[in-house]
Amino acid sequence: MQHTSSSNRSKNHSRGRWGIHKKKDQGENEVNSILLQNFKKYAEELDDKHDRYERIIKISRDITIESKRIIFLLHTIDIKKGNSDKVLAEAKHRLQNLFANQFYLIAKELHKMDAYQYSRAYSAGLQEFIEAFSFYEYLNKSNLSSWEIIQNHLKFDINVDVENIENKIESENMKNIELANTETKNTIVSCLVQPTEYILGLADVSGELMRRCINSLGVGDIEVCFECCRVLQIFFTGFVGLDTFRQRDLARKISTLRQSVLKTEQVCYNIKVRGSEAALLGAGGEATYLSFVGEENDKIDEDYFD
Incomplete structure (x- = not known):
């Protein structure tokens, strides 16, 4: 037992x-x-x-x-x-x-x-x-x-689906049933533009203004050369006062902007000095262009703002 x-x-x-x-x-x-x-x-x-x-x-x-x-x-x-x-x-x-x-x-x-x-x-x-x-x-x-x-x-109106919940009456054999019907309403959505991105994009315009200056020199439109030079000088005055600390992209673009200003200033200076000869030299290709603006001015000083 x-x-x-x-x-x-x-x-x-x-x-x-x-x-x-x-x-x-x-x-x-x-x-x-x-x-x-x-x-x-x-x-x-x-x-x-x-x-x-x-x-x-x-x-x-x-x-x-x-x-x-x-x-x-x-x-x-x-x-x-x-x-x-x-x-x-x-x-x-x-x-x-x-x-x-x-x-x-x-x-x-x-x-x-x-x-x-x-x-x-x-x-x-x-x-x-x-x-x-x-x-x-x-x-x-x-x-x-x-x-x-x-x-x-960059703000847009879009139609989005919104759930509209309708409660049904409780019956003997059924519990509360929620039926979701969709309806649309307008909603504003936007593509974010940060101020830094705007400034970096605006800095790139300097390259296009410099190209326009050179192209105008080639076709003999001297007034456009001086106009582009004035605009680039205004650009550089505004950008050079910006703080580039921890903004490597901005420092690089300001350096490129400086070189664009120097190139257009050299073009305008030579136009004043050499007169009608400028248009012929500007249309003579890359080698003639370098002889006109100076080869040392065509090099980009990347370390200027480092």
Whole structure:
């Protein structure tokens, strides 16, 4: 009898320990299940972020390519051909298409997202666009748009689906049922333009003004050379006072701006000194151009602001 009772106690004790282990395993499984669900959720969020980032990069490439083409188009303006109005009208149309299409797509991608996390994805395209847009405004004899104006241009109205929940009356065989009907409302979305991006894009206009100065020299339009030189001097006066601390890109672009000013000043100086000979020299190719502006002035001093 004693042996039987002791064996029963051992069985009950082992069953109790097994039950404790079983409950512990169930608890660990539940914890592991919650962790796995959370990590799956995090993975989905990261995949969504990376996919959105790549989509924005592709759109930015399209903006960059089209902006470069618009700049090239604007450089085809020739006073002898009298094609200024036609070229400006085409450039305006293509700029409006960029507003309405590519930037609209970026704004939709940024809807309800932290735009600063994706700003680097379209930084290059935005700077190239600001360069093209500002160069167009300069040639169109209008004031350059400020950062606020460009930011307002990049705001769009979109239609979004909104859930309208309707509660149904409880019946005997049914619980409360919520049916979601969708309706649309207008929401304003925007493509973020940071002031730094605007300044960097505006600094790139200096290169286009320098090219316009050289091209005008080649066709004998001397007045445009002096006009570009004056504008570049104003640009440099404004940019040279900016703090370039921790802004390596800005320091590099101000250095390039300085070289553009020096080149146009050298052109204008030689025009004053050598007169009508300037146009012939300017149209004589790269070698003749270097002999005219000076080869030492054609080198970019990258360490000027370092």
